[in-house]
Amino acid sequence: MAVAFCAIMLFMMTGCGDKAELTEFGFVQAVAVDLTREGKIALTTHFYNPTGGGETNAAVKQGQRGLNIRTEADTAFEAVRDIPIHFGRKAKWDHMRVILIGEEVAKSQSLGEVLDYFSRDHEPRATVLVLLTKGTAADYLNVDPFIEYTIGQQLRKIEESGSLYSAKTTKIPLLDLAIQLKSEAGVAVIPYVYSNDARKELTVAGIAMLKEGKLTGSTLTPGNTQYLLMLTDRYESGVIEFPCSGESKENGKESLEVVSLKTSVKPVIVNDTLEIRVRTKITGSVAELRCSSLDTKEKTKQFEDHIKKTVESGMRNMIAVLQKRKLDALGIGDQVFRKNPQLWRRWKPDWGERFADSRFVIEIEVNVLNTGMTVGNPFSK
Template identity: 20%
Template sequence: MRRRGVILLLLAGCILLSGCWSSSPIEDLNIQVGIALDAADETGMEKEFEKKGGKYPKRNKITCTYQFIIPEGSSSGSKRDGTQSKIYYNMSDTGDSIFETIRELSLRTNRNPVGHHLKTIVIGESLARTTNLAELIDFFTRDNDIRLSVLVLVSKGKASEVLGQALPNQIPALVLKGIYNNRDRNTRIWEPLSLAKLIGPLHGKTSFIVQNVISSGKEPKFAGAGVIKGETGKLVGFLDESGVEGLIWLTGRGKGGVLKMHDAEDDKLITYEIKTIGSKIKAKVKGDDISFQVKVESTGRYIEMFVPGGEPLDESRIKKDERVLEKHVKEMIQKTVAKMQGEFHVDAAEFGRILHIQHPDVWNKVKENWDDTFSHTPITYEVKIDIKDYGASGTMIE
């Protein structure tokens, strides 16, 4: 009896130590790290395949470009003649089903695509303007292989071009994800938008902002943001970089960065390093009238001043510079809100959420047409900047 128990225990141990039953050699897999979605535009290779009979019934609606990394051990990713070959490659397919385009790649490569390591999805402008984003991300939210932490961006132009550009030894999809780590250095990077964060606004038909990325040469650049209208789930336009900066000041969602301004009186440069940004928005209701009061506060320090001869700073100069910076921030915020209200007719800054929290009864009356209501809602602004530090320069306060 004891002998039988020992045998059963050994058999159980063998099962537990047998490893992953579904494991595959990494050299046999196509590891996806990025996907670009564009309005249908068949590649030259696809057209050549079709001429030779390589086609199937479909409606050309979406061109999907998949970015795969090349495993270190594979021959295609090794050094040749002393130079490093590309560490990634892209494959494109055009059709009407994103899932089917992935499976179509199995006719062109012996490596099975896997989505466990997908990091970024970039959606091209033409496709985002004509298709509800809820339809475009449906597959990604259903597939068990794809994590909801995948980041979503839009591109003013073709998304595939963003994934096609990279400096040596860099992978475009991973570069895009990494740029978000610089939010403590620049106030023109909007907060990351993952699939998990995207589902709510799309289902709730709430307008929102998504980071825009462009490319030139071999470099990408975060440049402004796309505005998605909640009612349609489609792209309606773009905020430029100053617009994103204004939105970050408005919402207080910045982690740090630089604020630069020239004094109109003496044309002197004032460069302010942001240490903290805070924003408080209060909804006011009087009868049927709704308004908002925005208070923005920031602390920071002088980081650069073009002051000839190292003029000493005095209290009056500091206060004057604070007022100059406050005026600049207020103007940026006003321009951003004016664009949302006057051009796009959307609330992409979550004023509706503030109203919902502070005055739920009023919100229930206006929520069905909130974007239109917001477009005519008055907003007042108050900005307070406090220069607390003057850097290590010899230009000191008197």
């Protein structure tokens, strides 16, 4: 009797009333947000094409593994709900790789408003990466990927690898961007992507800076970007180039491979004035030598001092850019707020001016671990 009862209960638990077939969904890989001439949201959604080929179908082109659907509406949510009337499937956002924001959108609207749907809905992940595009964002979804299945995955890998190995861009997930947009200083940074029209190649390099959610001025060059990453302690690894010193300046540049870089930025308040103390410790290995010799401790110390001067000069140039634009992209305002909320309430209305007038004290330590497989002399010698 007990066996029969259990069997009946098992049959009752096998209902499929809430089942969903894979053929009901389209899996989103990327989305591009632009504006129409009328000011509406133009949403271009890039889907993975499951019948577009695989390892067993070499005749199918890489680009056919993704397809684009464009919808227009007054809000992002309405544009999303209009996808089925063109595509025949409901958009599934769990596997979205990147969100592309067009330049015109960032200039005219706050990104907090543009991204509200993607941060509020339960499907998009907080780890999805956000990029700002030069020109129209939808154009970038028409470029064929090099090695990945879709251009959405290709852009994500470019941003991740560029941030990890070159330090000429940074990786900003949706959650990190949301935190920056709500910071006390109201300054956020976002990776910048542009295209070489002649070769149809995409490059993720440089950083765009936002004030109160909107794009401000021009983007930072890749060269300046690495120094901003140093100052914000987001530098993972990369290469520091520096000119030959002394009488060998005409011999070009040398380089150091950065193994680790740690920075602490501390605001010091004295008599209603602000001094910002920056301490950076760099550990690296010699990557290229053209004119320097590191065969003695004295020469190695001179080499390290020369790198220190180069890095400090780059940092001060980056700080000068931020102070000229009155943009606290270093998070100093947040530190002042946490340390002294009452003082911050008094400083916040004119924080841009106060940040621009603040004094920076920079201390840098450089340690060269090794010179590679050869002795500490240029290979040419």
